[in-house]
Amino acid sequence: MLVFAEVRERLHRKAGDYFAFDMKRWDRAKRRLFFGATDALLDTEFALSNVERGIPADRQHAILACYGYLQALYIQQDAVALIWKALDLSGEPLADPKIQKVRELRNRIAGHPARAEKMGPGKRPSSAIINLHDINPSSGFKAVIYYDDGMDVVDVSFAQLFADNCCGLTESLLEAERTMDEREAAFRQAESTQPLSVAFENGLTYTLEKLRCGPDDSRREMAMRMLHNRLDDLEAHLKGRNFWYEASDYPIDSIRAGLRLGERLHEISEPGRVEQTWWLISEGIDSHVRNLLGHLRALDEKLAEAPG
Structure with a gap:
């Protein structure tokens, strides 16, 4: 029994x-x-x-x-x-x-x-x-x-x-x-033949570095667009492979919210506050991106394991 x-x-x-x-x-x-x-x-x-x-x-x-x-x-x-x-x-x-x-x-x-x-x-x-x-x-x-x-x-x-x-x-x-x-x-x-983290991870370090550039630096805007595109591609990839349900805990929405705030920095009139605000936003985006990458790697590790 x-x-x-x-x-x-x-x-x-x-x-x-x-x-x-x-x-x-x-x-x-x-x-x-x-x-x-x-x-x-x-x-x-x-x-x-x-x-x-x-x-x-x-x-x-x-x-x-x-x-x-x-x-x-x-x-x-x-x-x-x-x-x-x-x-x-x-x-x-x-x-x-x-x-x-x-x-x-x-x-x-x-x-x-x-x-x-x-x-x-x-x-x-x-x-x-x-x-x-x-x-x-x-x-x-x-x-x-x-x-x-x-x-x-x-x-x-x-x-x-x-x-x-x-x-x-x-x-x-x-x-x-x-x-x-x-x-x-x-x-x-x-599914393990196509790790979920690989495409998202490729070139990610470079993007995050450029994201830390000053508010008036064109490389920051370029990095924001690159990250937006990465998130869009990742979402389409996860949904196409039916992994979006497992992605429900991913901080994708938080990353996008941070990017939207970054796009509104011009609304701040004080130059010193702009730089300080962007530093806080970029730190949050960086943290959530690394959490997202950790989620993807954990999924890849589980896919590589024998079930039981």
Whole structure:
């Protein structure tokens, strides 16, 4: 069960961290489906692990907890199936015999007990009851399943059924994780051939040096135009490669705001204040440009890493 919880946590984290599965690259409906399913796994795991430690002793609440326990196991299975659907995986994620056993018990006892014929050899119709006198709040309960040709008394262990469900579903979650890792690795391999920082970084030192020239120096105006153009080119490049979402924290707007202030220096009437003001503006622009370059380099480093 611990392994199951760990894999669920990794899937949830990777879907939020991997480039290939961010909001700009992954179908929005599938992304919502995936996170809804991982949240359902977390909720059912929390509920089922608490049932494993015991249910209310009074019968009216105990029988409701027994039905809810079986339903939560079923929701857990369906959530794994939805993860496969969100990832467009082929095959059957619920094929493990342990899962099928749990699924049949739920259908027979808590699914459609008046005519539960969805599972089992020959789709035998059945009805069932949970015996109020055979509920053990700390371990499980007995259920009686009635068929047309006989009956079965089933011992349901809270701990064992939960463990079987987790064990059977873990391999399906691991297959989903392998798929995500493979897709992310392919994405990073393709994108890392064109580092995001290279074009922006080329000649940047020269531009920043000229940006520090005095307010009346034509080289300052030239550097401002060069930086404007660099930012425009970078934005187009990031958007063209769908990296603008990751760029949401970049200080691009702050750099542009500084450049706009620099263009308005002529509005200051006192010469001494012009130079002082430009020095403060250029210092801010320089700091934000270096932060931007740091963001781009960090993205390039992540693209060069193996996912995991």
